[in-house]
Amino acid sequence: NAGVTQTPKFQVLKTGQSMTLQCAQDMNHNSMYWYRQDPGMGLRLIYYSASEGTTDKGEVPNGYNVSRLNKREFSLRLESAAPSQTSVYFCASTQGFWTSGRTKNIQYFGAGTRLSVL
């Protein structure tokens, strides 16, 4: 049982290049999330998918797009990478989706993708 798997683990891009970060979970979770983590900071939500077929913007969505390919997979795309997107990217999943404070949801995280944009 691998949990949440992210690929690649490391990536170096030149400004203007595009790439897609892949995330897959094998826990049959309904909700998936993409975060970025910058040095000395907590995680900031980029996009999330409450359920298969839906995606929504988080706190810092500019410059990114996402696709919920199926229940298992949630990808993050950088169309034209910029140095400000140099960061560590984490994917997470939860069994359910918090709606009104009545549901407990623990996020399970992948190991991260370390991206440098030169």
Place this chain on the structure above:
Amino acid sequence: GESVGLHLPTLSVQEGDNSIINCAYSNSASDYFIWYKQESGKGPQFIIDIRSNMDKRQGQRVTVLLNKTVKHLSLQIAATQPGDSAVYFCVLSGTYKYIFGTGTRLKVLA
């Protein structure tokens, strides 16, 4: 808006002593709080959570205390071990978002 902050960016503790990591939050409507541990090069890992209708919850060697009056959350680690060295995040979940604090790095001294 909502915010979460930890009181100290770094905490150094002698091995075997107890550790206390503090967190303050601003949103009174928050009713679910989570502590995560992040080791170097890894993703955050769930430690313990607490709902707003509780003021204390215990796990294995960890205790979370919630004081809603002053909007303060703390994580206590008993008999701190070298394997506890990591960055600890408190997370606020009062809407559809999970709001992460900036983290406290716990250093365990031999």
